[in-house]
Amino acid sequence: MNIAFIGFGGVGQGLAEILEEKRDHLKTEYGLETKVVAVSDVMKGAVYDPDGLSIPELLRAVREEGSVEEYPDAQSYGWDSLKTIQESNADLIVEVTFTDVKTGQPAIDHCEAAFKHGKSVVTTNKGPVALKLDELQTLADENDCFFGFEGTVMSGTPALRLPKTTLMGNDIQEVVGILNGTTNYILTEMEQGMSFDQALKQAQEYGYAEADPTSDIEGYDVRYKTAILSHYVMGEAINALEISCEGIADMTQEKIQEAKAEDKKWKLLARIKKTDNGVRAYVAPEKLDINHPLAGVKGATNAILYECDLSGPIMLTGAGAGLKETGFSLLIDMIHAHQAKKSIIVR
Template sequence: MNIAFIGFGGVGQALAEILHERQEKLEQEYGLKAKVVAVADKMKGSVYHPDGLDVPQLIQSVREDGNIEAYSNAETYGLDSIQTIKDTNADMIVEVTFTDVQTGQPAIEHCETAFKHGKSVVTTNKGPVALKLEELQALADENDCFFGFEGTVMSGTPALRLPKTTLMGNDIKEVVGILNGTTNYILTEMEKGFSFNQALKQAQEYGYAEADPTSDIEGYDVRYKTAILSHYVMGEAISALEIPCEGIREMTQDMIQEALGENKHWKLLARIKKTPHGIEAAVGPEKISNDHPLASIQGATNAIMYDCDLAGPIMLTGAGAGLKETGFSLLIEMIHVQQSRTNNSFIVR
């Protein structure tokens, strides 16, 4: 598997390190011979060598010089992202660029270009999946390519693969989840007595929240994840912008303490439910009782519950962010593709 990274920030570097560190294990246990042949990053530059790049040296160049092109053993320098996808010998594109979630660009164009040239894609970008899943999947299928996006909802925690594999045969009637670690961390700290602003500042200091936390605290991040779950797990496409959405910006200490006095907890929840009229989805803060399984989820942790007709309620919890965890979500897709090729078996989509 020849790999090209489109974008090489923290997640891309984490995956490259995993592939290098576990090279022998991946080949012996899964038959995955992964070779990084190209990297293109809008800010850091690009390098390509058809025989493979030296990953430790590449990462050292980035971290010491902030410039991929400080790497000295490439055959070609300066390709842009589209050229890297089209003109290199990569057959797997790792799309981890900074993407505008409202437009899905530039990730959508990168995915389309890859599929049209017979190259598979794994990505952690929510935009393309929330906005154009059906079209992109059709294009991938038409060109016999794989489209992997496990990391778009709960990073390395398999919120998409679980219902499509382990829970096969069930009718999933409802999905409820805590899908944003930043907001769950803020609400947890507020229960300890911190104000909203104090908890937000602490989340930013720990790296859970961005300098501009709007997407998290207004619920927009969860809204796009909800759209992905609705389409992929529940089988009905809903525009993210049509999903009612309320964040936690208006949450006060009085509200938090009142809930605690009622043996309840405030959580920012995504809900997707089957009704006689179709799928209903919403994002917003809810008070849930102490005995609700999601009430015990603390800090920057994510969790999701699937209400199954045969298996009953199934809950999955784990990290919803983190460089290595997100890198893992991309790795598991690559292993899945490799095993499917080796065994000539079906690929779960």
């Protein structure tokens, strides 16, 4: 499998490290042999060699020199993202650019270009999946391509693949999730006595929250993940901007203590529920009884609860962020892409 990285920030580098560390295991266990042939990043430059690039040398160049174009003796340098997708000999595009979630760009353009040129895509970008899943999946199918996006909801925790594979045969009536580690961390620290501002500042110091934390604390990040879950798991496409969304910006110590007195805890939840009138989805803080399975989820951890008609409630919990964890989500998709390709060849 020849791979081109479109975007080579922390997540892309995390996946590259995994591919190097797990090279022998991937070949022995899954028959997957990978070769990185290209990297294109608007900040870190671009490099291409159809015979393959050394991952250790790529990582050295970008981490020590600040640019992949410090990689020695490659065939080409300076290609932009679309030229890399269209003209490289990559079979699979790892799309991990900084993308505007409201427009899905530039990731949507990258996915479309890849599929039109017969190249599979794995991505962690929420925008393309939340906004154009059906169109992109159709384009991928028409060109015999794989489209993987496991990491868009809970990073390396397989919130999308679990209900589609392991829980097959169930009718999932409701999905409830803690899908943002930053807000869950803030609420956990407030339970220990911190004010909202103190907890947010600490979250920023630890790298859980961005300098501009609006997307997290206002619930916008969860809103797009909710749209993906509604469409992919529950079968109903809902415009992300039409999902009712309330964050935790107004959370106070008074509310936290009031909940404690009631043996309850505040959690920012995504809820997607089947009703007689279709699927209803919203994002809002809720007071959960202390015995509720999601009430005990602490810190920057994510969790999701599937209410199933046959198996009963099934809960999945794990890291919802992290460079290696998110890189792992891309690896999951790469293995499935390889297995899907093998299946087509066998048939």
